[in-house]
Amino acid sequence: MQQLLIDGRTKEEEAIDFLCRHEPPDGYFLGFSGGKDSTVIDHIAIMAGVKYQRFYERTGIDPPEIVKHIKRHFPDTVFLKPKEPFFKLLVKKGFPTKTKRWCCEHIKHSLGNNIPLKHRVLGIRAEESPKRRKYGRVHNFKPSHVGYFPIFDWLEWEVWEHIDRHGLPYCSLYDEGFSRLGCVVCPFICRNDRRAVDAHKLRWPKIYRAFENAMYELYEKKMHHRHRIIGKAQLFEEFMENWYRGK
Incomplete structure (x- = not known):
């Protein structure tokens, strides 16, 4: 059973209202990773009836299962790919570390920079880290991009509850015990x-x-x-x- 907010709405209803309230004329850029959080924000965008396009930033070291999952269940997703492959960049730039993540800067978070959609919907949640908790529901990443986080205050169990209640497809890697579905090779692991x-x-x-x-x-x-x-x-x-x- 969904918990009610102080105004009597569910978090799902509030998230729908949030996207409707901020909807830009040219539509949203929805950052899609194929994980549980982006699956939920995609479904909320559908429920809200807002205009948006789904984008997946493919790094070249993605879990193959994620790529297959997206192509099967979200076939209209636009795949963005780097100009140079990760392994070639590694030899040129050096190995990535937790404090020097050129791979995130030059591949994962930059592929959509040239897409002319300023308003970006992402599945960022405050529960994930202290850094993300400081973002708030709306965050200016740069002058050209504004991030909107409809499930910012959701807890992990609420994300899964939404997926189960609506019967949404999710990647099989979760059932294999993987909780993080990012790059296969990453200094954070x-x-x-x-x-x-x-x-x-x-x-x-x-x-x-x-x-x-x-x-x-x-x-x-x-x-x-x-x-x-x-x-x-x-x-x-x-x-x-x-x-x-x-x-």
């Missing part, structure tokens, strides 16, 4: 215990082989020479192990 990394390597070995090949090319061109100069020899295996453990 790197921890000292390697639990998430090892699970990803087991699930998507081809992507990780391609990643390690690119990392080896980077190591041979830049990292190995640099370590020799500063007198700190490091084998490639040690280099990779440190990256996987977030060091």
Whole structure:
């Protein structure tokens, strides 16, 4: 049963009103990842009857299951792709880290920059992180883009309750125990215990082989020479192990 807000509306009704109230004449850019949150905001946009176009920013290291899920259940989604593949950029720019995420800046969050739709609907929720909690329902990312977050105050169980109640399709990876459906290779999953990394390597070995090949090319061109100069020899295996453990 849906909980009621102080004004007597459900969160679903409030989210619908939110999108209707802010609807721009040229329609919304709806950022779609294929995950549970974007599935819900897409459904709310349909219920609201607002004008919008769904966009998926494909990085090249996406879970194949997500791509298949989107193509099957959301066939009118516009796929945005980078000019250069991730592995080529890795060799040029260096390996990404938690504090230097060029992959997010140059691939994941920039592919839609040239789309002439200023008003962007995203599935950002306050519960996800302290940083996102500071955004509020409407956030100016840059002069040319304004973000609208219809489920900003929703909790995770409310997202799943909405999906179950309306019978919405969701990616099978959730049923396999994956709670995060972002890039297969990502510094944010790197921890000292390697639990998430090892699970990803087991699930998507081809992507990780391609990643390690690119990392080896980077190591041979830049990292190995640099370590020799500063007198700190490091084998490639040690280099990779440190990256996987977030060091």
